[in-house]
Amino acid sequence: MGADIHIYGEVRRGPGSEWKSVDLEDMYFGRNYELFTALANVRGYNGRDPKGFPEGFIERREVDLDMDLNDFHSASYFSTEEFESIIVDGFEYVDQYIDAIDIIKKQTELENIDNILLDTKHKAEGRFIICFDS
Secondary structure, eight states: OOOEEEEEEEEESSTTSOOEEEOOTTOOOOOOHHHHHHHHOTTOSSSOOOOOSOTTHHHHHHHHHTSOGGGOEEEEEEEHHHHHHHHTTTOSSOHHHHHHHHHHHHHHHHHHHHHHHTTOOOOOEEEEEEEEEO
16 A cells, blocks of 8 residues: 655745635645655655644645545645755656646745735745645
């Protein structure tokens, strides 16, 4: 039995604003156990310790996803920059991950355009939330 990664993207306009989901649901990320170890010590022991789901994520997403996220393990989250630095660190077969990063970056840019139009001083940010099933 293999482990599969589930990746969720979110963006927000700036600190204190609400996180909004970015659709990555139709993307298949495959099984890359070296990468899983680097992200959350899944199937290995020399990676990062998982941080759990970010505050409020489960409540926001369980209705959207129609599933119990507590059934998953090794949840963690990363800023777009942090996630990208892990992904591009010499791993093979990461095209889908790079595509997901590009999607979040583009959505973050759109939020920054809104910030300019609304004359706010905030910088938009994106993040990735991951978890695994077995």
